[in-house]
Amino acid sequence: xxxxxxxxxxxxxxxxxxxxxxxxxxxxxxxxxxxxxxxxxxxxxxxxxxxxxxxxxxxxxxxxxxxxxxxxxxxxxxxxxxxxxxxxxxxxxxxxxxxxxxxxxxxxxxxxxxxxxxxxxxxxxxxxxxxxxxxxxxxxxxxxxxxxxxxxxxxxxxxxxxxxxxxxxxxxxxxxxxxxxxxxxxxxxxxxxxxxxxxxxxxxxxxxxxxxxxxxxxxxxxxxxxxxxx
Numbered sequence: 001x002x003x004x005x006x007x008x009x010x011x012x013x014x015x016x017x018x019x020x021x022x023x024x025x026x027x028x029x030x031x032x033x034x035x036x037x038x039x040x041x042x043x044x045x046x047x048x049x050x051x052x053x054x055x056x057x058x059x060x061x062x063x064x065x066x067x068x069x070x071x072x073x074x075x076x077x078x079x080x081x082x083x084x085x086x087x088x089x090x091x092x093x094x095x096x097x098x099x100x101x102x103x104x105x106x107x108x109x110x111x112x113x114x115x116x117x118x119x120x121x122x123x124x125x126x127x128x129x130x131x132x133x134x135x136x137x138x139x140x141x142x143x144x145x146x147x148x149x150x151x152x153x154x155x156x157x158x159x160x161x162x163x164x165x166x167x168x169x170x171x172x173x174x175x176x177x178x179x180x181x182x183x184x185x186x187x188x189x190x191x192x193x194x195x196x197x198x199x200x201x202x203x204x205x206x207x208x209x210x211x212x213x214x215x216x217x218x219x220x221x222x223x224x225x226x227x228x229x230x
Contacts, residue, residue: 011176012124014198061127066093153181
């Protein structure tokens with residue numbers, strides 16, 4: 001990993017605060033609503049297909065998820081799902097959006113230390129309004145020099161962010177829980193990445209092979225970042 005890092009970007013969901021667990025809880029309740037049509041495993045499999053198909057149109061986040069829930073319910077029921085079930089699905093979505101923010105361990109402590117030496121950035125993808133709400137409720141905005149809510153996390157998206165921040169690629173470090181979104185694109189453009197796996201990962205974000213790269217490290221808890229950057 002480069003020793004001249006000047007800017008550190010953090011992912012938000014499941015890096016700063018709990019997120020994926022709420023989606024999985026919502027999906028479980030959703031599958032129960034549709035148990036007359038398919039098993040939970042089958043409903044989830046079909047839902048993932050719909051989500052992937054809709055990404056280019058809806059992007060990521062809670063609202064995209066809710067629309068995919070409704071579309072999937074219509075599809076697997078052959079449009080026989082009743083309006084009450086659709087209403088219940090919408091309510092599940094509203095409950096998801098309204099979940100409280102629960103910070104992950106050591107977040108405040110680590111940001112407090114790093115903020116004294118580095119320029120800190122929050123770089124997350126998803127629905128703009130939802131992510132802004134989460135950040136506001138988290139109380140973490142004071143630590144960040146810049147907030148970037150991205151429609152996606154591709155190489156070009158990170159290149160644009162780095163250009164906007166007026167920093168060199170090798171001086172930029174991304175820390176997140178997704179190897180696919182928070183690490184691989186950065187390594188491909190000459191930046192640095194640290195992976196902190198979360199215990200629950202969306203199927204779309206999983207990769208088959210472990211990352212091996214000189215600018216990459218995987219750690220178990222956020223406080224280990226301080227040891228790497230000391």
